[in-house]
Amino acid sequence: MAANAEESASDSETEELEMPWAIAATWTKDGDIVAAVSSGLPYRSGRLQRSRIDKPNEGTEIGVAENSLWTAVELASGGYLSTDYSGGIHMFSGGSNTTIETGEDSRWCRAAVAVSDELVAAGTQDGKLLLIDVQEKSISKKVDLHEAAIFDLAVSSDGETLASVTETGEIALMRTKDWSLAKKWNAGQRSLWAVAFVGEHIVAAGADRTVHVFAADGQSIASVGQTSNWISQLAVLPGTSVVLAGTLSGEVLVLDVESLHSVGKHSVAESGIWGLQPSADGDQLLVATRKAGVSVVDIGDWTKGVEEVRARAAASSAPRP
Numbered sequence: 001m002a003a004n005a006e007e008s009a010s011d012s013e014t015e016e017l018e019m020p021w022a023i024a025a026t027w028t029k030d031g032d033i034v035a036a037v038s039s040g041l042p043y044r045s046g047r048l049q050r051s052r053i054d055k056p057n058e059g060t061e062i063g064v065a066e067n068s069l070w071t072a073v074e075l076a077s078g079g080y081l082s083t084d085y086s087g088g089i090h091m092f093s094g095g096s097n098t099t100i101e102t103g104e105d106s107r108w109c110r111a112a113v114a115v116s117d118e119l120v121a122a123g124t125q126d127g128k129l130l131l132i133d134v135q136e137k138s139i140s141k142k143v144d145l146h147e148a149a150i151f152d153l154a155v156s157s158d159g160e161t162l163a164s165v166t167e168t169g170e171i172a173l174m175r176t177k178d179w180s181l182a183k184k185w186n187a188g189q190r191s192l193w194a195v196a197f198v199g200e201h202i203v204a205a206g207a208d209r210t211v212h213v214f215a216a217d218g219q220s221i222a223s224v225g226q227t228s229n230w231i232s233q234l235a236v237l238p239g240t241s242v243v244l245a246g247t248l249s250g251e252v253l254v255l256d257v258e259s260l261h262s263v264g265k266h267s268v269a270e271s272g273i274w275g276l277q278p279s280a281d282g283d284q285l286l287v288a289t290r291k292a293g294v295s296v297v298d299i300g301d302w303t304k305g306v307e308e309v310r311a312r313a314a315a316s317s318a319p320r321p
Contacts, residue, residue: 020057024072024290026276030292033059034287035275035294048080048092056286056294059283063092070110075134083109083122085131091128091137098137100207102130113118115162123164131179143179145172151206152234156197161216162279165192165204173202173218176232185219194234198241198257204258205231211245213257214249225255225262233290235276235285250289254305263305268297 002304014096020037023046029033033056046069048121052058067085074080079093085108100123109130111123114231119140120132120301127146130139155162162174169192173182173231189206196205201221202214207230213221225245231253233246241258250269255262278316283300 002204017235020293021068021290022275022292022294023068023070025056025286025288025294026072026277027279027286027311028074031295033294034072034074034080035059035288036069037293043067043085046082046084047073048082051294052194053284053296053309056296063090063095063097064099065090068233070108071112071122073112073114073120075114075120077134080102080119081112081132081134082266083112086123089122089132091134100132100137100139103141111150111164111188113153113155113162115155116159121155121162125149125154125224127166128180129153129162129164141179143174145181145259146170151192152194154195154197154202157199157295161320162199163195163197163202163204165195165206167191169206171195171202171204171218172216177320185218187212187214187220191230193232194245196234196236196238196243198243201257202259203234203243205234209247211243211255213260222260224260225253227251227253227265229272233273233276235278237278237282237303240282240303240306242306244276244278244285244302246287248275248290252276252285252287254302255307259306261309261313263309264302266297266299266302269295 023036025035033051047064048062065084069082071083079127082090087109090216091098094135115166121229124131127147129143133139146166148166164172169188170186192204193206195204200216205211210223211226227247229247229249235244245253253268254264269289271289271291277286285299287295
């Protein structure tokens, strides 16, 4: 029995060591998973892999880069765009890897988001916004947007506004029609790691462990919820005002922007969360973690308390006769 126990422990340790560092994960149109994974250190090679939902950490290699990959952006034309820890930008398609020359010395390019079928935006460590022409596979425009590292980017549902957040707590809104600056403000002295649009609202979160809600003009509306560790990721359930905030402790805070109240908190991983994406039907959540690879979490019942929270909020704010 002792020998078997030792063998099991050894096997478990080996599996833990071999579990990839998953930095980003996204659903494909047919329900598979594409994840950016590496062996755990930023300057080791990274890869994109495609997996089935029942085996999220076993998959087919899409492409490989010299350094760890931060992002996995699906392209309408086919393939994926990914940014890496040394500032590189890669387009993986049909088994080939096209590296886009940025001309930047930035150490990493952490954020990327599709603006349209033809354009992807990426944010660099030195605060530049890079606009990537997918068809030409080149940088079409560079914007000196911030003086600090860009940690995340998001595009509004109408595609007209791009939001960025930085390590110094700054938020910027850009008009995508001409890439002019609409608004820039500082939300505090702590790093902001994530940003998202919820209808006409902007939500941002990071090192101060709470979610900040802003109006479209940048006016602060509220700070909602409190977590035990930094918030590293934000995701919005499709077609709702419900936001999921993932933390470096493996927790996900559920909050409702309509009522400005938290709904619940769930422990989904024993490692820091680096990527979150709900399925189109809102029933499952992809979770990419620092030490436990990619997992698929059933979240269909996470929103059951939303209506009750809204009713309580409405009752507490109703005028007294």
